[in-house]
Amino acid sequence: MxxxxxxxxxxxxxxxxxxxxxxxxxxxxxxxxxxxxxxxxxxWRLQRLQGPAVEQRLNRALACARVVFTSPAAVEAAAALQQLPAAQRSPWLTVGEGTARALHAQGISEVHAPQRMDSEGLLGLPVLAEVRGMDIGLVTAPGGRGLIAAQLEAAGARILRADVYQRLPxxxxxxxxxxxxxxxxxxxxxxxxxxxxxxxxxxxxxxxxxxxxxxxxxxxxxxxxxxxxxxxxxxxxxxxxxxxxxxxxxxxxxxxxxxxxx
The missing domain is CATH 3.40.50.10090 (Rossmann fold)
Known part of the structure; x- marks a missing residue:
């Protein structure tokens, strides 16, 4: 600083x-x-989501070929539902440094984060260069980061979304x-x-x-x-x-x- x-x-x-x-x-x-x-x-304030349906969607998202966490709050909410280190089977990605730190704090070693910390930076990562036909998990909240899902779908990926928290106005x-x-x-x-x-x-x-x-x-x-x-x-x-x-x-x-x- x-x-x-x-x-x-x-x-x-x-x-x-x-x-x-x-x-x-x-x-x-x-x-x-x-x-x-x-x-x-x-x-707004943040509220974690719970219940069998939320856990099922999260498990499906974490099993994808790529998994994107959109915020530290998404990491913390997912960790409250699932042991994240045991669930990692593929590269996990974040929008920025804070989310990457949150994943590292949960014991996740392989994290890809862009230098440009926004949706556009994430979409430019090499691990997302060829996504046609790929299942990509998106761990997020309702209403957030719509650009990520839209552009990945436009490139031919299938998005499996897991909303693990919500923003209450x-x-x-x-x-x-x-x-x-x-x-x-x-x-x-x-x-x-x-x-x-x-x-x-x-x-x-x-x-x-x-x-x-x-x-x-x-x-x-x-x-x-x-x-x-x-x-x-x-x-x-x-x-x-x-x-x-x-x-x-x-x-x-x-x-x-x-x-x-x-």
Whole structure:
């Protein structure tokens, strides 16, 4: 992480976190080290799925020629249902570094993760170069990572999906928006999920949407997310190398030390 002794960083700025409820601690610590506060605007909370049908779908997915885990939450939910090391019979893949770490923590040795930590990076991995006629397991949650399944199916693969957790929508409390209204600027909006950004945006009044357009700098974890933010009128965008806390902290440092941020 960038040295915290950089005195060009303004004080009193605010990080807006869209991570799931209860998963803001890493970003909050990173923001504090850079002299910022954090306002958490979780659009959902995560809930593990259980039951015989869930276990059956997971077992079928894990037996495929390739298995893709889309998030650390997917790994943790699957591990609660199945001993993962005993289930690995083929290469397992992840979208990013955090998910790969979660699999390693469960005792999985063979993990393929792209350097570009998004759906497009995953689809570019050599182990997915020739997938026609192949069964690919997708361990995920309803509504997430649709690009992966769609492009693999378009390439001729058969997707066996195992939804092992779900995202339960949350209403953003007015008190959180009130706190943000009185928080220091610039506001840095950390975006690692397009669905999270969309769910937040749909809850905001036109006045709040305009305020974010005016006061927020988006930290976008991929080019696709940057384009999505810009389509909403959030034109001040800084690209992060990926969605991890360290990568978002580096993007925050870049945004805060740019001439327009001071």
């Amino acid at each position: 960038t040295s915290m002794a950089d005195h060009t960083i303004p004080t009193g700025w605010t990080l807006i976190s869209l991570r799931p409820q209860g998963q803001h601690a890493g970003l909050r610590r990173a923001a504090a080290k850079l002299g910022g506060a954090t306002v958490a605007l979780s659009p 949350l209403v953003v409390p007015r008190r959180k928006l009130s706190r943000l209204a009185h928080s220091g600027t610039p506001w840095l909006l950390a975006v690692s999920s397009g669905e999270a950004l969309q769910r937040l945006w749909q809850q905001l009044s036109p006045g709040w949407q305009q305020r974010l357009r005016t006061d927020a700098i988006v930290l976008a974890a991929s080019a696709r997310l940057a384009e999505q933010a810009q389509a909403l009128g959030l034109l001040r965008v800084v690209r992060s190398e990926g969605p991890t806390v360290a990568q978002m902290a580096a993007a925050a440092h870049a945004a805060l030390t740019a001439p327009a941020a001071t």
